[in-house]
Amino acid sequence: MASSNDHSPQNSDVEGTNPELSTNLPSEFSASAFQALMIDQLAKIQEQNEGLKTRIVQLEQDQREFYIDTCKKLERGARSADKSAHELNAMKEVFKEIVGVMSGERVRFLDHSGENVTTQEAANISESLLLSSNHESVRRRQEAVMYRDSRALDTLHVLKQEDTDIWSRLNHPDFAAPSAQTESSDYAGDQNENIQDRAANYKMNRLLKTVTDVAREYFEGLQGQPSVMALERRFGPSWRCRPSERSFFAKRMQIINRIVDIKKHPSKYNLPDGITRKKAIRVVENMRLGNNSFHGQATRMTLNQLYIYLAKKMDTPNDYSLQLLEFARPRRDLLLEKRNEDTQSTQPGSSSNDLEEESRANPGPNSEENDSQSPRREALENAVTGLRV
């Protein structure tokens, strides 16, 4: 364009200043001007072509980069989808665990004695993806824990010296000792805090009514809970730092101590050698149910009364038996009956009163059915028949 502008003044100059010359050479001038114009135009086209070429090359490069970038994104997406699927499966496993805990199935995982776990259940557990993925990292920690605990146990209280083979089977992944953690990651730190919180917040069950339940809570753990024995071994007394928990634990330990002592020294209680823990528990449960002389007569004791009975050393050698000699009545009932007798003795009775008294004095096999607590007692009796084996 600049070149064409350059030519036009020349033309006007030639035509304007020298009209004679222009009239003499019109054809020659126009041809040369046309040539120059064409060359100029061609040059411009060439320039445009080169510009287009570079732009096409640039576009090709851009497209290639876009393609590579998209491929990378797709690859990342695919990997992310795989990971999500894996996590989803893991979540399904966790959900199954939660359902298991809620339905009571999961408690079998905590059955440290291994008495209640069938081969099929063991196989199912070992097939769990989540558990298996957790297993490796947890296993190393647990080995360190077991080593530390087994050494610590040598110097601890006699009660804490329960069979190490039971402890070795305690493999619940949630309750590794914080001190045994070797990872220094934030995740491991969070887990430590979580575990310590859970241990610090554990509260022994106040609603238990039988020695069997107390022993289960201590040795095996209740549904979805760690066993008290495991808490003791992993955290020492620190998990029960609250005064209420300490006191309650001390009372429960009177019962547990007796079970352990019966198992260790059966001859001390005129019981056969090699007695199992289950049988030791049954002996103490029988004592609670009627093999006792609480306040001078056989009484079906509460756990608190059993604690008093043992703590005050009110027990006698005759109380320890695998046979339940008498399924006694609760102290509350006995006291109430005694009070009624006293009031009736002050008011010499009618014939109906005599009958009532006689029926109380000789309670028949169904006498407790009229009791206000008969459903509970029925459950207890069922438990007793189970204990009698």
Next chain:
DNA sequence: AGCTCCGGTACTTTACACAT
């Protein structure tokens, strides 16, 4: 010897069942 931790126990408070 002094300190801390822990278990044991007396005492108090609370909850519940039963009688009036």
Next chain:
DNA sequence: ATGTGTAAAGTACCGGAGCT
């Protein structure tokens, strides 16, 4: 509805064991 008795849970204190 209120009073009473019993049992259980919780609190406070004491004493022993272990550590510095």
